[in-house]
């Protein structure tokens with residue numbers, strides 16, 4: 001079996017075991033394959049092994065892969081990286097999802113720039129669940145106001161919340177971080193927002209995220225291998 005197919009099988013087995021262990025419904029958690037820095041050929045390999053949802057971090061690189069892979073018409077593209085204002089148009093025109101919305105201005109631009117022929121863009125708000133230890137994402141206190149404002153935009157659909165906790169080997173720390181995101185979603189749901197997505201968990205901590213209620217895990221290196229160090 002080719003390496004990527006083999007890795008995908010292993011990751012899916014880890015997810016199934018984690019779901020079983022905490023009594024969740026089998027197959028309830030979706031797998032997003034994070035293909036940043038890897039070539040379109042690697043995505044074709046994963047596609048051949050049944051994977052359909054892919055995550056990218058860098059707008060330019062991502063759009064060139066989207067173009068290269070248009071023949072695979074049922075691919076679902078998720079943008080998960082930091083978003084700059086001057087990149088929102090490319091993202092709005094080529095992606096199905098954005099996980100990394102952390103301010104209203106970005107969401108407004110995505111909504112304005114979403115082509116009217118396409119269905120609304122699915123978005124998640126990225127929450128900083130690690131306090132001082134991380135800079136990306138909106139602070140928990142700011143989430144309710146941002147969520148209400150994003151939910152009111154016409155060409156995006158607020159689907160849920162996303163987080164990237166600081167790396168940790170401590171199961172209690174991970175449980176607390178992922179638990180905070182799950183609590184925040186519950187609060188927003190009680191406030192009347194229909195949020196079906198908790199985007200949390202990566203190669204090293206997906207079991208903890210699934211135990212805390214993740215509906216989608218974002219897995220890169222466990223599928224595609226180690227990434228080269230990021231070029232500046």
Ligand SMILES: *Cc1c(COP(=O)(O)O)cnc(C)c1O
Nearest residue numbers: 034080202203218219220221222
């Ligand atoms: C790179 C990345 C991932 C995947 O990380 P791995 O540790 O390789 O699984 C997940 N989410 C985001 C936002 C990323 O940037």
